[in-house]
Amino acid sequence: MLSQHKADSELLNVYGKLIALIILLIVLFYLSFNYFGSIKQLGQPSIQVEHTRLLNVLGVARSQWLMRSKPDILLLDWYSDSQEHASSTGQVRMAAGGWPIPDETSVAGCRRLLIELLGPGYMKQIDTRFNPDTGVCRYLGESGESISYQTTSGRVIFLTQAR
Template identity: 35%
Template sequence: MRSQQQADSELIQVYGKIVAIAVMLLILAVLGFRFVGSVDKVSAQGLKIEHARLLNVLAMVRSQWMTQGRPKQMMLDWSTTLSRGDGEQNIILMSNQGWPTLDKVTESSCNQLWWQLLGTKNNIAQVVTLQGPDGDICSFIASNGDRLSYQLSAGRVVFLTDH
């Protein structure tokens, strides 16, 4: 009789542990889904921050362009010690209106311009780069669909969000 009660007691303890593990897994699953849902929000915040940074950098570049006598190309003052990793200096082309521009608009040249102006790689920032259909726009798209577009000829920056 004693061994039957002991077996029943052990079985109840095992069931209790299984229920406790199930509850813990349920709590972890809920927290996991909330975390995954917040990743898109963090990505969108990152692109909003990059939008503000891009506006500030473009204003500084245009100011430098005017103080340097409106050259066709210039090296950015804040990045004189930086290189793209292949030994090439950070020289950007400038439009007649004083905005950073590109000879040929491609996804890789838009990525390079992003790096030159903001100092971050798109893959680190989890941003996809696209060129505009008319060849005058570089678009940077976050994983949640938010888009930051830079019009090369006019220096216009547009931030679009789905929210």
């Protein structure tokens, strides 16, 4: 009877370890799933970052416009710390109020404006739309967030996707 009791005890001990291992695996699976899900979100370029960059670039463009006596076409001067892009220039049309406007009122004009302001590397992830009735360029990110740029007033509006 003693050996049966010892065998039952060892079997319960093995079952306890097996259950603890299963619980540990479930917890690790849950944590890794959340971790890799957040890495995927971090890996995708956020249009919210581009919104902040666009606001900063528009401020710099307006400053350059004011310093150069309010020209109709502004030559933008960008300087960088990297040797290969030490300086680059682009040009944009400026509204009478001092904000950049597309060279043509179309989707292509809105895309070229964003390329001149932010650079060509971001157009792969951003879908561009133009509303001719309101004069709004809308830039949509992969996550559903968007930036609306009102060409009539220079306002920039960041919209998030409703959840």
